[in-house]
Amino acid sequence: MKRSHLMAALVIFVLSLLVPLVVQTDYVLQVLFRIYLFAALGLAWNLVGGYAGQLSLGHAAYFGAGAYGLALFSGRLGVSPWIAVLMGMAVALACALLIGGVSFRLRGPYFVLATIAFAEVLRLIAKNLPEVTGGDVGVQVPALFHGNVNRAFYWAAVVLTALAFATTLAISRARFGYYLLAIREDEDTALSVGIGAARNKLAALLVSAALTALAGALYASLFLYVVPDQVLSIDVSNEIAIVAMLGGAGTALGPIVGSVVLESASEMFKNIFKEAHLLIYGVLLVLVVLFLPEGIIGTISAFLRRRAMFGGIQASAKDVAGD
Amino acid sequence: MDFYAALQAVINGLLTGALYALVGMGLALIFGVMRIVNFAHGAFMMLGMYATYVLFTRTDLSPYILFILAGILLFAIGYAIYFGLLRPIHGKSDFMQILLTLGIGLIATDGVLLVFGADYHQINISLLEKNLHFGQHISVNAPWVVSFGIAVVLALALYYFVMRTMTGRAARAIAQNRYAAPLMGINVFRVQAISFAVGIAAAGIAGGLLLPVFYIYPQVGDQFTLKAFVMVVLGGMESIVGAALAGLVLGVVESLTSLYWGNEWALAVDFVIFLLVLSLKPSGIFGRQRA
Numbered sequence: 287m288k289r290s291h292l293m294a295a296l297v298i299f300v301l302s303l304l305v306p307l308v309v310q311t312d313y314v315l316q317v318l319f320r321i322y323l324f325a326a327l328g329l330a331w332n333l334v335g336g337y338a339g340q341l342s343l344g345h346a347a348y349f350g351a352g353a354y355g356l357a358l359f360s361g362r363l364g365v366s367p368w369i370a371v372l373m374g375m376a377v378a379l380a381c382a383l384l385i386g387g388v389s390f391r392l393r394g395p396y397f398v399l400a401t402i403a404f405a406e407v408l409r410l411i412a413k414n415l416p417e418v419t420g421g422d423v424g425v426q427v428p429a430l431f432h433g434n435v436n437r438a439f440y441w442a443a444v445v446l447t448a449l450a451f452a453t454t455l456a457i458s459r460a461r462f463g464y465y466l467l468a469i470r471e472d473e474d475t476a477l478s479v480g481i482g483a484a485r486n487k488l489a490a491l492l493v494s495a496a497l498t499a500l501a502g503a504l505y506a507s508l509f510l511y512v513v514p515d516q517v518l519s520i521d522v523s524n525e526i527a528i529v530a531m532l533g534g535a536g537t538a539l540g541p542i543v544g545s546v547v548l549e550s551a552s553e554m555f556k557n558i559f560k561e562a563h564l565l566i567y568g569v570l571l572v573l574v575v576l577f578l579p580e581g582i583i584g585t586i587s588a589f590l591r592r593r594a595m596f597g598g599i600q601a602s603a604k605d606v607a608g609d
Numbered sequence: 610m611d612f613y614a615a616l617q618a619v620i621n622g623l624l625t626g627a628l629y630a631l632v633g634m635g636l637a638l639i640f641g642v643m644r645i646v647n648f649a650h651g652a653f654m655m656l657g658m659y660a661t662y663v664l665f666t667r668t669d670l671s672p673y674i675l676f677i678l679a680g681i682l683l684f685a686i687g688y689a690i691y692f693g694l695l696r697p698i699h700g701k702s703d704f705m706q707i708l709l710t711l712g713i714g715l716i717a718t719d720g721v722l723l724v725f726g727a728d729y730h731q732i733n734i735s736l737l738e739k740n741l742h743f744g745q746h747i748s749v750n751a752p753w754v755v756s757f758g759i760a761v762v763l764a765l766a767l768y769y770f771v772m773r774t775m776t777g778r779a780a781r782a783i784a785q786n787r788y789a790a791p792l793m794g795i796n797v798f799r800v801q802a803i804s805f806a807v808g809i810a811a812a813g814i815a816g817g818l819l820l821p822v823f824y825i826y827p828q829v830g831d832q833f834t835l836k837a838f839v840m841v842v843l844g845g846m847e848s849i850v851g852a853a854l855a856g857l858v859l860g861v862v863e864s865l866t867s868l869y870w871g872n873e874w875a876l877a878v879d880f881v882i883f884l885l886v887l888s889l890k891p892s893g894i895f896g897r898q899r900a
Contacts, residue, residue: 341704343711388888394703395646399838400887403880406835410877520831524711531708561727565719571712575705576697 295451302444306437315436319508321549322443323501328529328541329450330497333490335527336535337463339470340390340487344401345526347385347408348495350518351378352502354412354419357427357512362418367428371503378499379492381408386488393473402520409518424513427506439508446504447542450497454538457493466490470536498526521564528567532574534581543582613746618868619861624753626860627760628815632833633840633852634767635811641784641847642804645695645706649714650812651834657683657813658825659721665732665820672732673755676817683813687806695805696798714834722827729824737821756818764853767811771849780804784847812837832876839883 302322309315327349334340355374359365365373381404389400412419419425431438457463465486468476473483506512516522525548533544548570555566578585636650660679661672668675690713698705739751771777779800783790791797816830823829840859844851862882863875870878 339704341707343707388884392887395640395707396842396887398646398703398707399842400884402835402838403883403887407877407880407884410874410880414871414873414877524715527708559719559723562719562723564715565723568712568715568717568719571708571715572694575709575712576694579698579701579705 299444299448303441306440312436315440317549317553319436319440319443320553321545322440322447323505324525324529324549325542325545326443326447326450327498327501327526328533328545329447329454329538330494330501331526332454332530332535332537332541333457333466333494334487336530336537336540337458337470338466338487338490339536340491341398341527342401342491343398343520343523343527344385344403344405345494345498346518346520346522347381347401347405348378348498349502349505349522349526350405350408350412350514351375351381351495352499353427353506353512353517354425355499356430356503356506357425358419360428361426367430367507370428371430371500374503375496375499378495378502382491382495383488386491390484390487390491402523405518405520405523409514412514412518419514422513422515424511424516427510427512429510430504430507435508439504442504446497446501451538451542453493453497457490458538462486462489467536524567528571530581532570532578532581534583534585534587537581537583537587540581540583547582614868615865617747618864620747620749621753622861622864623857624749624757624860625864626857627757627764628819628856629836629840629860630764630853630856631760631767631815631818632812632837633844633856634764634849635808635815636837637841637844637847637849637852638767638771638780638811639805639808640841641849642780643695643801644703644787645710645805646703646838647808648707648710648834649717650809650837651830651832652714652717653683653687653809653830654812654816654819654833655721655825655827655830656686656717657816658820658823658829659725659816660813661817661820662730662732662825672734672817672820673759676759676814676820679817680810680814684806684810687809688802690809691802691805692798696802699798714830718827718830725827727827729826731824732820734821750822752821756822759818760815763811763814767807768849768853770807776800776803835876836879839879842883843886 305318306315309318327345331342331345334342352371352374355377356367356370359370359373360367385401385404389397389404392400413422415421416423429435431442457466465476465481468479468481469483469486477483502517506517529544529548530541531544532540532548533542534540548567551570552563552566556563559565574581580588632650632654636647639645639647639650657676657679660682661675664670664675664678665672694709694713695706698709734752736752736755737750740748741751741754742748769777771780779790779795780803782793782795783797783800787797812833836859840852840855843855843858844853859879862878866875866878
């Protein structure tokens with residue numbers, strides 16, 4: 287990324303922080319919160335699903351671990367909320383070690399199915415152990431912020447997105463990031479040149495799980511309440527993956543763009559489709575696969591690359607002709 | 610008494626298992642011939658249920674006749690989806706195929722939700738009041754027995770289709786080697802379309818047969834998608850016989866889990882078995898080793 291791009295990103299970050307000074311409506315701030323939250327989630331997913339090319343449809347597991355970690359460690363054990371957030375992240379990391387340990391030995395559809403199954407097992411445990419988790423009735427979540435709550439949560443989501451974006455940039459420019467790309471492109475070849483595929487995929491998943499858990503804790507704390515079918519359901523996993531795929535998996539900007547498009551679309555269609563709001567996700571998924579397989583950002587940058595290359599050829603042809 | 614309770618649970622499990630088997634065989638057929646993990650499979654089962662339900666409320670014919678129409682309808686839908694959506698992305702990564710079928714499933718489920726609403730429905734047929742008694746302790750509800758009988762016949766028919774007919778042979782040839790098959794003069798697209806449509810029709814028919822004994826609501830298929838995956842992995846991914854056996858096993862395991870631990874743990878036990886098989890013996894319990 288060029289210096290000018292970095293400056294642009296910083297400017298956008300600062301402007302995003304200033305938004306609540308202009309926008310005071312709770313509704314708008316909540317929608318913006320959701321956009322930033324899912325941008326952060328998409329970025330976190332992208333490390334595993336985009337850069338390392340491992341299609342996880344079980345990220346609800348880490349999201350739920352963060353949400354329930356905050357609720358249970360703080361509510362049942364009396365730990366202070368922010369410490370409980372960290373403990374929730376630790377639980378998510380433990381889940382990631384277990385899930386990664388089993389499922390990264392599997393490839394293709396087997397891997398996808400294993401990630402779904404793990405998240406589903408967690409959801410069913412949360413549902414069926416009411417003494418611990420409150421079961422289907424749910425459990426209260428302590429407030430992380432007081433006072434002007436919507437504004438505070440909005441800021442937290444912006445900071446989280448910036449954190450996830452910075453992490454993505456750092457990883458994509460490091461040796462680690464290139465290892466992940468090599469594994470995505472051809473795992474066997476990566477192994478043959480000495481890249482430890484299992485170790486690197488697991489490392490990417492750990493980073494991803496920690497960020498996802500943080501987002502889960504934020505989400506739960508905004509609603510002050512959490513139930514299994516809300517934070518651990520496969521719909522959450524799907525939404526996270528769709529955000530990243532729509533914007534462009536394996537690009538740093540993709541998940542942010544994807545979240546803006548998906549969340550605003552689902553907000554707009556909410557009143558038309560009511561409880562059938564997942565219809566818009568289905569339609570977007572089919573359209574992306576058929577017409578934009580590289581996502582919005584992926585397609586745009588491929589177009590720019592092609593144009594640059596074509597322009598380059600013309601220019602060099604002119605050079606030759608000029609001789 | 611305890612013995613009879615367990616025996617009753619096993620019998621109930623086998624009755625449910627035969628319908629699971631039909632769903633699982635459909636998924637196994639599709640995976641074997643197309644290497645596509647059909648994430649919309651349960652949604653198609655749900656469509657079969659709703660089709661039978663709508664026909665039942667309009668015509669008052671028995672659901673045990675109407676399921677045939679549902680099967681034909683689902684066959685047509687499957688055929689159209691293959692040529693409209695799946696063929697254009699032929700040869701793309703697993704990734705894309707999974708996302709596409711996921712999208713199709715969401716559209717089907719929420720489309721039905723939009724049209725029919727989220728309410729639970731149940732049909733009422735006189736057969737539901739009949740119970741068959743075996744001795745003093747064992748009794749089964751008549752519709753389950755009828756559905757079981759039809760499911761067994763259809764499972765055998767599906768087996769015959771795959772093993773004995775020319776299209777079935779071609780489908781197995783594609784499953785064995787999809788590069789050599791077209792060189793032998795097999796029209797891959799046509800055979801894949803038929804296999805996909807048959808696999809989906811099997812799910813739809815199972816839905817129709819479940820209608821008399823199940824509540825229907827738009828998301829009813831979701832858990833069947835996951836259960837079908839469990840069966841197919843247990844059965845060795847592309848073996849339809851393996852999937853059928855796995856369906857029966859799953860039915861019995863769920864039924865016994867419900868008896869001893871409670872109904873709410875049945876699905877969790879499915880997934881734990883699934884994860885154990887995936888991590889210890891990825892080729893499946895009934896399958897042969899494959900790379």
